[in-house]
Amino acid sequence: MNNGVEPVKIGIIGLGRAGYGMHCKELRDKTNLFQITAGCDPIVSRMETLSQEFGSKSYERIEDLVNDSNVELVDIASRSNDHFTHGMMALEAGKDIVLEKPMTLNVQEAEKLVETALKKGKNIYVRHNRRYDPDFLHVMELINSGILGEIHSIKLSRHSYNRRNDWQTLKEFGGGQLLNWGPHIIDHALCLLQSPIIHIWSHLDQILAAGDAEDHLKVILTGENGRIADIEISGAVALPSPTYQINGSKGSLSLIGKEIRLKRLHPDVQFQPIHADPETPPQIGNFNNVEELKWVEEVIPVSPAIQYDFWDELYRSIRFRESFRIQISEAMDVVKVISQVRRNTRFES
Known part of the structure; x- marks a missing residue:
């Protein structure tokens, strides 16, 4: 599919059930589109497993991963409450980001991410893969x-x-x-x-x-x-x-x-x-x-009749600037509904 265009170099933050168990599993057959070049996780053995399989660098600090010049796209698969902080770090470092759901915990965090992405000229992709x-x-x-x-x-x-x-x-x-x-x-x-x-x-x-x-x-x-x-x-x-x-x-x-x-x-x-x-x-x-x-x-x-693939579309969006099926405004609408649903309940953050 890449027509001779080089793979997108991706660094993954969080190597648990989503980052490794889902994202890496889905990317194993897409090495012509994505190259996993770096990983970061508080559990060292997880980084070692990633490195052995993909030849990726291991970073104990997220700051080092997002500032790696060999990382184009930061895949944020950390715990939900960290999505905003880790997303901001990557955007401030000048990287595009793909966020595992939920995008953020609330509307204010989502708006701040979008504002920063616009200021930096970077893209946010939200993994509403369903x-x-x-x-x-x-x-x-x-x-x-x-x-x-x-x-x-x-x-x-x-x-x-x-x-x-x-x-x-x-x-x-x-x-x-x-x-x-x-x-x-x-x-x-x-x-x-x-x-x-x-x-x-x-x-x-x-x-x-x-x-x-x-x-x-x-x-x-x-x-x-x-x-x-x-x-x-x-x-x-x-x-x-x-x-x-x-x-x-x-x-x-x-x-x-x-x-x-x-x-x-x-x-x-x-x-x-x-x-x-x-x-x-x-x-x-x-x-x-x-x-x-x-x-x-x-x-x-x-x-x-027609099927699509999240990673294929993400690759085309990054490399060929094609419109991504999941618009950031749609991801924001989801966050707004979630925030309203939780408002004034004992489950509100």
Whole structure:
């Protein structure tokens, strides 16, 4: 893909589950696009593992990594509460940055990062990589095809049952479901709503997890266009709901695992005008409007017509200045929703 253009030299801050377990795993097959030249982590053995595999330099201090002239892009995969500080250090050193979600803990931090990037002429990329998930892409295709008619309600669920007890359960580190799964699912909701938000309702709770951060949340977003997005993320649900449930004027879809179930009106169905009847209905019988409706029901595998890759698009943006699919304004919108959801709750930072 790089057409003879050299790989982007990347330095990774944080070599844990995200930095090493996800980012490095995804980059192993993209050595023609990205070269991991440096790593920084408080655990020395992690840096040694990275160096042995990729030939990267190891830095005990983040200041040294961001000032390495052989690092073009700083990949920030440290704990959530460090994203702002580490991002600022990299931007001030004149480096582009890619931020693991959440972008920051609050709107003020996000605005300061964007302000600094503009001043320095640098770019911020936020890793909302779930925007590239095949199931999300396929659902978007079906909505945009119009086969479900006018979309009126959307339900997004991420359920598990887990008595979690790591740092992701502690507010001081940016823990909790709202900053873990939340950025991904809120980003999905904003894309699916296809409208500015006019109202937000939320409920946060701690049910099973250790620590002091929420492990169960419900958020309802109302779009200016009338669509409703109902988001539920929980570590305390033993029987999970469909990942996606989309309802429109001509049918519905639900997605569980890798299958999409569709029930939609046959294209031949044409609604005839109906009028409300003020008379008293019969004592026995159907109280509903009786009309023949022809349905199409099918189960299809998740298989979007077009798929994208986060790192491929990131490379094209850096090397060829192509527009990146995840705009910084969209990442900022996610942070704004998260901040409003947490406001005036016991889980507010």
